[in-house]
Each structure stands twice: as structure tokens, then as C-alpha cells.
Amino acid sequence: GRQGYRAGRDRIYNMLDKVSGVTPKIDVERGKYFTESMKETEGEMLCLRWAKALAHIAKNIDIYIDENNLLVGRAGAKPGRYGILFPELDGNIYEAALKGLKERAESPFDYDEEDARVMVEEIAPYWEGKTFFEDLTKALPKETYDLTYDQEDAMKSTYIVNETASFRSSIQWVHDYEKVLKVGFKGIKEEAQAMLDALDPLSPVDNAKKRPFLEAIITVADAIVLWAHRHGDKAREMAATTEDQNRKQELLDIADRCYRVPEFPAENFRDAVQSQWFTQMFSRIEQKTGTIISNGRMDQYFYPFYQADKEAGILTDEEAMELLECMWVAMAEFVDLYISPTGGAFNEGYAHWEAVTIGGQTPDGVDATNELSYLFLRSKQEFPLNYPDLAARIHATSPERFVVEVAKTIKEGTGFPKLINDEEVVPLLLAKGAQFEEAYDYAVSGCAECRMPNRDTYTSSCAYVNFASALEMVLYNGKTVHTGDQVLGLETGNPNNFSTFDEFMAAYNKQTENLLKHAFIQQYHIIRLRAEHFATPLGSSMHKLCMANNIDLHQPNIPGGIDLGYFELMGYGTVVDSLAAIKKLVFEDKVLTMQEVIDACKNNFQGYAIARQYMLNAPKYGNNDTYADAIAKEIDKRAVEFTRAYSDELGVQLDLRLVPFTSHVPFGKVVGATPNGRKDTMPLSDGSSPTQGMDVNGPTAILLSNYKSKNYEYRNRAARLLNIKFSPNCLAGDDGTKKLVDFIRTWCDLKLWHVQFNVVNRETLVEAKKNPDNYRGLIVRVAGYSAYFCELSPDLQDDLIARTTQDAI
Numbered sequence: 001g002r003q004g005y006r007a008g009r010d011r012i013y014n015m016l017d018k019v020s021g022v023t024p025k026i027d028v029e030r031g032k033y034f035t036e037s038m039k040e041t042e043g044e045m046l047c048l049r050w051a052k053a054l055a056h057i058a059k060n061i062d063i064y065i066d067e068n069n070l071l072v073g074r075a076g077a078k079p080g081r082y083g084i085l086f087p088e089l090d091g092n093i094y095e096a097a098l099k100g101l102k103e104r105a106e107s108p109f110d111y112d113e114e115d116a117r118v119m120v121e122e123i124a125p126y127w128e129g130k131t132f133f134e135d136l137t138k139a140l141p142k143e144t145y146d147l148t149y150d151q152e153d154a155m156k157s158t159y160i161v162n163e164t165a166s167f168r169s170s171i172q173w174v175h176d177y178e179k180v181l182k183v184g185f186k187g188i189k190e191e192a193q194a195m196l197d198a199l200d201p202l203s204p205v206d207n208a209k210k211r212p213f214l215e216a217i218i219t220v221a222d223a224i225v226l227w228a229h230r231h232g233d234k235a236r237e238m239a240a241t242t243e244d245q246n247r248k249q250e251l252l253d254i255a256d257r258c259y260r261v262p263e264f265p266a267e268n269f270r271d272a273v274q275s276q277w278f279t280q281m282f283s284r285i286e287q288k289t290g291t292i293i294s295n296g297r298m299d300q301y302f303y304p305f306y307q308a309d310k311e312a313g314i315l316t317d318e319e320a321m322e323l324l325e326c327m328w329v330a331m332a333e334f335v336d337l338y339i340s341p342t343g344g345a346f347n348e349g350y351a352h353w354e355a356v357t358i359g360g361q362t363p364d365g366v367d368a369t370n371e372l373s374y375l376f377l378r379s380k381q382e383f384p385l386n387y388p389d390l391a392a393r394i395h396a397t398s399p400e401r402f403v404v405e406v407a408k409t410i411k412e413g414t415g416f417p418k419l420i421n422d423e424e425v426v427p428l429l430l431a432k433g434a435q436f437e438e439a440y441d442y443a444v445s446g447c448a449e450c451r452m453p454n455r456d457t458y459t460s461s462c463a464y465v466n467f468a469s470a471l472e473m474v475l476y477n478g479k480t481v482h483t484g485d486q487v488l489g490l491e492t493g494n495p496n497n498f499s500t501f502d503e504f505m506a507a508y509n510k511q512t513e514n515l516l517k518h519a520f521i522q523q524y525h526i527i528r529l530r531a532e533h534f535a536t537p538l539g540s541s542m543h544k545l546c547m548a549n550n551i552d553l554h555q556p557n558i559p560g561g562i563d564l565g566y567f568e569l570m571g572y573g574t575v576v577d578s579l580a581a582i583k584k585l586v587f588e589d590k591v592l593t594m595q596e597v598i599d600a601c602k603n604n605f606q607g608y609a610i611a612r613q614y615m616l617n618a619p620k621y622g623n624n625d626t627y628a629d630a631i632a633k634e635i636d637k638r639a640v641e642f643t644r645a646y647s648d649e650l651g652v653q654l655d656l657r658l659v660p661f662t663s664h665v666p667f668g669k670v671v672g673a674t675p676n677g678r679k680d681t682m683p684l685s686d687g688s689s690p691t692q693g694m695d696v697n698g699p700t701a702i703l704l705s706n707y708k709s710k711n712y713e714y715r716n717r718a719a720r721l722l723n724i725k726f727s728p729n730c731l732a733g734d735d736g737t738k739k740l741v742d743f744i745r746t747w748c749d750l751k752l753w754h755v756q757f758n759v760v761n762r763e764t765l766v767e768a769k770k771n772p773d774n775y776r777g778l779i780v781r782v783a784g785y786s787a788y789f790c791e792l793s794p795d796l797q798d799d800l801i802a803r804t805t806q807d808a809i
């Protein structure tokens with residue numbers, strides 16, 4: 001339990017106790033004021049409209065200051081956990097979506113009746129016919145549409161070629177917060193003003209394109225400063241009426257700070273943290289970013305302030321941690337609200353993970369670890385909240401002390417920090433066109449992605465492609481068990497007629513190629529439509545290339561930018577194991593016929609217990625078994641080859657990614673039983689992890705399989721998520737720490753992109769599912785993030801229980 005952690009953290013727990021376990025509520029203010037303003041500005045340039053809408057919000061939104069917090073800045077006035085509305089995405093589905101919202105198993109939300117009325121009567125009508133979602137559904141050609149949306153209800157996904165663009169305006173992103181700390185929004189405004197003054201008054205492009213962009217930057221800079229000042233006014237008001245002399249002084253200090261930052265450069269650590277917080281909160285108001293806006297390299301850009309204040313004797317480590325922990329709790333209060341059921345299914349457990357990066361290398365390529373990196377780890381050890389999502393960058397020369405502290409933190413069992421490998425990421429970024437100093441300075445973003453905040457320019461959300469469905473389409477000649485008679489895939493022929501495994505593979509490759517084709521068609525329309533629907537003046541104001549070119553970050557083709565997108569290969573382990581089983585059992589050992597495999601799967605193994613046992617015993621990915629790993633490598637290769645061939649014409653590098661969030665659960669629900677022995681509707685394997693429970697050769701074998709299944713000669717690859725679960729016993733004591741440190745070093749040597757750990761006994765999870773009240777504080781690592789186990793749906797809880805627990809390294 002949390003009891004032991006409370007000592008010396010009264011302030012933090014006073015805030016946290018109010019929100020723990022409380023169902024979040026919808027706060028309608030953002031949606032309401034955004035809509036009011038958008039009504040008034042039709043016809044103007046989108047980026048300027050967005051800035052004006054933000055100014056309208058800044059002026060009118062209720063200012064709420066928590067009675068304990070040292071940081072101020074909220075995106076809504078409701079106390080407790082709250083989520084806000086982005087009607088520009090899906091305002092047209094409010095009435096229908098509200099119906100199931102309180103009851104749904106995945107991340108339910110509460111709302112007041114009056115707020116529901118505002119949503120349906122005041123917000124929704126304006127967006128009817130104008131949302132991104134509606135335009136996208138209209139734009140997709142029929143075949144693509146059929147593979148994307150449920151035939152009866154477009155609000156539901158087929159989970160075959162799943163678009164994620166209609167429930168967020170941008171994928172994960174990291175701002176250059178350092179710029180704000182250094183020059184303030186006053187500096188940003190002056191930069192825009194100088195460019196405005198220098199425009200050619202006769203030039204059509206300068207007038208029609210650059211001028212409104214620069215006006216938008218000035219408008220948004222004024223808006224965030226106004227919003228901060230209003231917090232200052234509120235803090236002063238509260239100070240005037242409070243009896244508590246301590247709090248009075250705190251509030252007066254807060255007020256002073258709100259009048260100083262983010263308008264002016266930060267003068268000290270406290271300024272820097274407040275300035276960053278205002279910026280990330282206003283950015284959350286600006287748009288819905290996948291997994292919420294990430295925090296970048298906090299141990300780097302806060303460090304000069306921390307160091308100077310410590311030297312001046314005006315900051316202790318305890319004070320620094322208290323301030324940061326105020327931020328962690330405020331993050332926990334803001335919940336990433338997905339109105340659409342598909343969005344909810346992607347983000348179970350109120351998932352949001354505004355990644356904070358620590359460690360790694362400096363722009364000149366030496367170790368970047370500093371005292372602040374250790375303070376973040378200490379805060380995580382002493383205050384194990386599931387926010388922020390802490391990510392440690394590891395490289396060949398990471399200091400031993402750092403890796404040991406990382407290992408100790410992981411042993412606490414909350415899944416933090418996740419690890420990202422510089423030895424894999426840096427060369428890939430270089431291959432994609434970055435300079436050394438940019439690549440070394442990358443920040444972790446979202447689950448397992450990376451950003452170079454002044455060089456990356458791609459924000460379109462991308463497709464999740466169900467490779468297990470492609471497999472079914474081979475077995476059933478274009479159909480799947482759950483979509484019945486409809487031929488959604490290609491008719492690749494009766495599989496009984498395949499005389500070799502190569503023929504089977506060729507059919508499988510055709511099916512996946514077809515799904516990828518439609519995913520890329522989807523992407524073509526998404527890129528085009530996004531530019532007409534979304535703008536991000538605040539985000540653009542912090543981006544060098546947007547400022548230099550006077551262009552909004554949501555526009556395609558920003559000169560000098562590197563466009564890194566992705567597509568998601570869903571069900572990697574499931575498919576590899578199924579293909580291995582078919583190859584071995586049908587074509588090599590000939591112990592089953594193809595028809596028997598098909599019948600067994602169609603009947604969910606009812607009456608086929610022996611056939612299923614054969615399938616379960618066939619070679620499995622994740623065991624350092626070349627038989628399965630070679631198939632894994634072939635599948636990976638096909639996918640990177642496809643994107644190498646077709647990315648260029650889309651103007652973006654759509655890299656192969658294996659990062660499912662929690663979507664391997666809903667993707668599994670549409671897939672019938674598979675030849676690896678997986679039963680109907682069960683979750684697919686997650687990311688690049690082995691199939692749940694099928695990795696039996698220990699954790700090093702998992703690493704080796706992962707290594708052997710990659711195609712290192714291609715640059716068209718990105719994050720590969722890898723979950724490993726250890727029993728606490730296996731990592732106990734100093735010995736256990738040492739084993740984990742060695743394991744991390746091995747992972748780094750093998751150039752694997754990502755790894756994260758659960759340290760928990762299976763029995764604990766089983767108990768927690770049965771008696772949630774005794775385990776409210778139990779945090780587990782789900783996908784790229786951690787969540788409270790008791791807030792996950794039963795299906796996802798079962799999935800976590802089913803993952804193999806490694807008892808020995």
C-alpha cells in the first residue's frame with residue numbers, strides 16, 4: 001500500500017487522496033469556448049482561427065486553484081479528475097456516445113446532466129457536418145472504408161485497418177520547452193513581430209499566408225500570458241481571504257510568478273517548473289495529442305536552474321521534489337478523455353503518458369546524466385504514482401550508478417522507468433536525415449517513440465493493421481470468422497490446394513500487402529484532411545522550422561523537416577507462431593492436414609483438443625528458437641519493404657512500429673481462433689513481445705528472439721515495444737539488482753529499441769482481480785505506460801495475468 005510512502009508528503013497526499021479512484025468527469029468549458037469562437041471566425045486562415053479560439057478560452061475559462069498545490073494552471077474548473085472536449089474531432093457523435101460513456105468497461109466517464117445538455121445542444125450542432133471524422137469517412141474509397149469501419153456504425157472500428165486520426169489531432173509530440181524557459185512568450189512574440197515588420201507589403205504570399213500565421217503566433221502568445229495573469233489575480237484574491245499565513249505567502253509567491261512566467265524568461269527553478277507547466281497545460285487545451293503532450297528531456301532543460309538555485313542555497317532537493325510531485329499529481333488529475341468507444345479501447349485505465357525523459361547523451365554525444373536525473377528516479381521510488389511516465393535513455397557508456405538506480409526503481413514494481421536504447425535510436429535518426437547533435441538530443445515521446453523537437457514535423461495519426469486478420473483471410477479465402485460472408489480480403493484460393501509452405505506464405509503476403517495498401521490509402525486522405533482541420537499555433541511557436549517558414553506544424557511538407565510516421569503491425573507473435581505451426585505440422589511433420597487446422601480454428605478447438613495440443617507445442621517466437629524467429633524476421637522484412645517502396649510518394653517515412661497501447665485486446669476480439677492454439681476473441685500478442693505464456697526459455701531468450709527477428713539493414717523501422725514480467729523473488733536483493741543491470745546492458749548491446757518490466761507475482765494479479773478493494777494502489781505496466789490494475793477491464797486484466805512470469809534470469 002501507499003501508507004509507507006506518505007511520510008513528509010502531506011501536501012502531495014492531500015491532493016492525491018481527493019482524486020484517487022474517483023471516476024473522472026467531463027469538463028465542457030474548453031469545448032464550449034472553442035466552439036463559440038470558431039463560429040465567429042469562419043473563412044479566416046485556420047491557424048489564426050485556432051489562435052483566436054485559444055484567446056477566447058484564455059479570457060473566459062474558469063480559473064481554479066487547488067487549495068494545496070504549489071503549481072497553478074488547469075484546463076478545467078472541476079475539482080478532481082477531469083477530461084476536456086475536442087469537438088473538432090468528433091463533436092458530431094456526442095449524443096450517441098454519451099449514452100454508453102458512464103457504463104463502458106474501458107475508461108468510463110461521469111458527467112453532469114447540465115454539461116451533457118451543453119454538449120448536445122450548444123456544442124454538437126455547430127460541428128454537424130464539419131468534423132474531421134465525418135470528412136474522413138466520406139473521403140475513403142469503399143474498399144478502404146469497409147476494412148476500416150463497422151458496416152452498421154462508423155463509430156466502431158473493424159479493428160482490421162484501424163485509423164486513429166479521428167480521435168486525436170496529433171500523434172505524440174514534444175515541444176522545445178527550453179525555448180520558453182529562455183526567452184518567454186514575450187520573446188516569441190517579439191520574434192513574430194520582427195518578422196511581421198519585415199514582410200514585403202506588396203507580396204501576395206507575405207500578405208495572404210505569412211501575415212496571418214505571424215498574427216496567430218502573436219495572438220497565442222498574448223493568450224497564454226493573459227491566462228497566466230488571470231491565475232495571478234486569482235491567487236492574490238485567495239491570499240487576501242486565507243487565514244493560514246503559510247498558504248497566504250505561498251499564494252502571493254504564486255501570484256508573482258504568474259505575472260513573470262511564461263511571459264518572461266524563467267529566473268529560477270520554481271519559475272522554470274511553473275513556466276513549463278503553464279505551457280504544457282495550454283498545449284493540452286490547444287489540441288488532443290496522442291497520449292497527451294510529452295515533457296521532453298526534463299533533467300536537461302531544468303538542470304541549469306536547479307544547479308544555480310542549489311549553489312545559491314535557495315533550493316533543497318526536498319523542495320525540488322515537492323514541486324515536481326505537485327506536477328505529477330496535477331497530471332493525474334487531467335485525464336485523456338476519449339468520447340469514442342474505439343478511442344477508449346485504445347487507452348484503457350485512463351491511459352495517458354506524458355513521457356518525461358532522463359539520461360541519454362548530450363548533443364555532443366557524451367553521457368548526459370546529472371543530479372536531476374537521479375532526483376527523478378528518487379521521486380519515482382518514494383512516490384510511486386503512475387504519472388509521469390518516466391523514460392530512461394540508456395547507451396553503451398551509461399554510468400553504472402545510473403543503471404543501478406534505474407534497476408532499483410524498476411524493482412519497486414510500478415514499471416518505471418521504461419527504457420529506450422540510444423544505440424538503436426540514434427543511428428536510425430541519422431539514417432533518416434538528422435544531424436548528430438539533433439539525434440543525440442532526442443526526447444522520448446508517447447509509448448516508445450522519439451522526437452527531435454525542432455526537426456520532426458509529422459503529426460498525422462496513423463493506421464493499426466491487424467496481421468492476424470490477414471492470416472484468417474488466407475485460411476478462409478478472403479473472409480474472416482467474425483465478418484462472415486463478406487469478402488473483405490483477397491481471394492487467395494483454397495488453402496487445401498497449397499502444396500508447399502511457400503505457397504501459403506505467398507498468399508499470406510498478398511493479404512498483408514492488401515491491408516497495407518488500404519492503410520496507406522487511408523493515410524493519404526488523413527494527411528490531406530488534417531491540414532484543413534487542425535492547427536497548432538502554440539506548438540508552431542516553439543518549433544524553429546515553423547517559425548522560420550511561417551507555417552503551421554499541421555501543414556504537410558514543412559521545408560527542412562523530417563517526417564516520421566508509422567504503421568502498426570498488430571499481432572506479431574500471434575501470427576509468427578501460427579505460421580510456424582502451419583509450416584511444421586501441416587507441411588513438414590504432416591501430423592495435421594490443412595483442413596484439420598481450418599476446422600479446428602473455425603470451431604474454436606471444440607472437438608479438436610489434440611490438434612490444439614499439437615499447435616501449442618509447435619515452435620514459438622520468444623524462445624531463441626530459429627525456426628520461429630526466422631519466420632518473424634521474414635514478416636518484419638516484408639513490412640519494411642512495403643513501406644520502403646510506398647512511403648516516398650506519401651512524402652513521409654511510415655516506419656514499421658510494434659506499439660499497440662492496449663489495442664491488442666480489441667484487435668483480438670475480432671479474430672477467431674488461430675493456428676497457434678489461441679482461442680477465439682482472445683487478445684493478440686502485444687508489441688514485439690512473445691505470445692502470452694509461450695516464452696518458456698527465460699528472459700534472455702526473449703531478447704535474442706527479438707534481436708534475430710529484426711532487419712537491421714533497413715532504416716524503415718521504428719519503435720518495437722517489449723514487455724517482460726519478472727517475479728519479485730527473481731530480482732530480490734543486491735544480487736537481483738546486479739542481474740537486472742546485466743540484463744539491461746545485454747538489451748542495450750543487442751540494439752533493441754525499448755523494454756519495460758512488470759515485477760509482480762501472478763498470484764498477486766489474480767488476487768487483485770478478485771478483491772480489487774485490497775489492491776487499489778497496485779500499479780502495473782500495460783503497454784508503453786503504467787496504470788492502476790483495478791481500473792483495467794477484465795479482459796486486459798486477464799491478458800496481464802497470462803503473460804509469462806520470469807522466475808530466473
Ligand code: 8X3
Pocket residue numbers: 170171172289290291445446447448449659784
Ligand atoms: C503511441 C502514441 O500517438 O504515436 O505511443 O500513436 S502515438
